[in-house]
Amino acid sequence: MTVVIGFEGSANKIGIGIIRDGEVLSNPRRTYITPPGQGFLPSETARHHRAVVLTVLQEALQQAGLTPADIDCVAYTKGPGMGAPLLTLALVARTVAQLWGRPLVGVNHCIGHVEMGRLITQAHNPTVLYVSGGNTQVIAYSERRYRIFGETIDIAVGNCLDRFARVIKISNDPSPGYNIEQMAKRGSRYVELPYTVKGMDVSFSGILSFIEEAANKMLASAECSAEDLCFSLQETLFSMLVEITERAMAHCGSQEVLIVGGVGCNLRLQEMMGVMCKERGAKLFATDERFCIDNGAMIAQAGWEMFRSGQVTELHDSWITQRYEAPPTQIIPRCHDQTTIYSRGQQPFQHAVPV
Known part of the structure; x- marks a missing residue:
């Protein structure tokens, strides 16, 4: 041993x-x-x-x-x-x-x-969505190597969520991403945000700039609530991530998806990815915050x-x-x-x- x-x-x-x-x-x-x-x-x-x-x-x-x-x-x-x-x-x-x-x-x-995700979930050969405060990548094991098929071209998805949390003064305890997730559950109005997918790559900085400006105007005029903005931001970011993950799956012929990284414990992201996997007859693997x-x-x-x-x-x-x-x-x-x-x-x- x-x-x-x-x-x-x-x-x-x-x-x-x-x-x-x-x-x-x-x-x-x-x-x-x-x-x-x-x-x-x-x-x-x-x-x-x-x-x-x-x-x-x-x-x-x-x-x-x-x-x-x-x-x-x-x-x-x-x-x-x-x-x-x-x-x-x-x-x-x-x-x-x-x-x-x-x-x-x-x-x-x-x-x-x-490797931790593979150990805990026992996924065999998944397409990996790695999402955290500092990284956003779609990774697959191909020709004897892990290869990055898609990634952010500017900031990571976790960084985008964290910086938005600072704008509307969301608590960092236990984490800003977790608190955004909870607020998003109470949101009902979708505010249209930029949707930036370029092949298998994504861009989040423009979305962040847009929603920062929109937050100052909309919250001041009561056009929408902070919960609505959290809901809209999550739906947009996660839709982009699901899209590039599915594209990588099609490219590699994969029937498994593994979500890892700090943002990976977001239940809404897991739910959206699960819908995509079900439609493709694929399996989703994810873990909790531990x-x-x-x-x-x-x-x-x-x-x-x-x-x-x-x-x-x-x-x-x-x-x-x-x-x-x-x-x-x-x-x-x-x-x-x-x-x-x-x-x-x-x-x-x-x-x-x-x-």
Whole structure:
């Protein structure tokens, strides 16, 4: 049996999870929450992570009923994400690995989401919709690699929702996206918004600009309610995501859809995707907030896959990067093939931060 502990802290959530051969033993998490109307700054987020990381580590070991001697490998998020929070958890993971005398594995955050979704749902070969605060991509496994068939050309869907939440001062507790989802359930009037799909790509910045301006005018004149705007924004954004996912399914001949990432636990998105899948005779796979939202177990799972294939990260290479793409040589066993994530037209960010 192989036991891997994973450290995740790429944004405002810090999580430490422990995986033993596909079994989630523990997965505690903390979230840095700011006042309504505010986002989270990297330096303040890193300060939060530093304050709670040892407590979360202790909880992870206690919930799993394990000691450091039981751990075989230490995995951490190498990127992508916010620099200061990433650096904080990387330092802790590297220190723990040296103190415990265990090998270290740097994990791609995106692959962590995908592999965790596959583990929990047991999806075989799905078209993956990866939607979060920092990423929006349609990914499929083709010709021995994960490939991005569609993505946002500007901001991520989660970022669009979060920024709209700031405009109308929605609470960040437990998350702005969750609170928008609840408000949308009470909305009844649909406000027409721009719908921007370009092939398999989407654009959200124009929608955000439009609804920000519309919110100021419509709410002031009582033309519609904040709930109506939340409802309209969700319906428009999610319709775009369903469309590009279906297009990727048709292109790949896929009959499975897996939704991962923080926005993936939105029940309305799952419902709309489910309707599309039913019409195509396909299956929908999704998880709840325990595994959709950033967590340590997903890093542990991807680290477990990498470690069992013989991959380790040497101390001199245990850096972090805010835009991380897995190198072509990285092996994550799947049908005994090599897998990696490619981003079309983008080169790996060169300014890596050494730990």
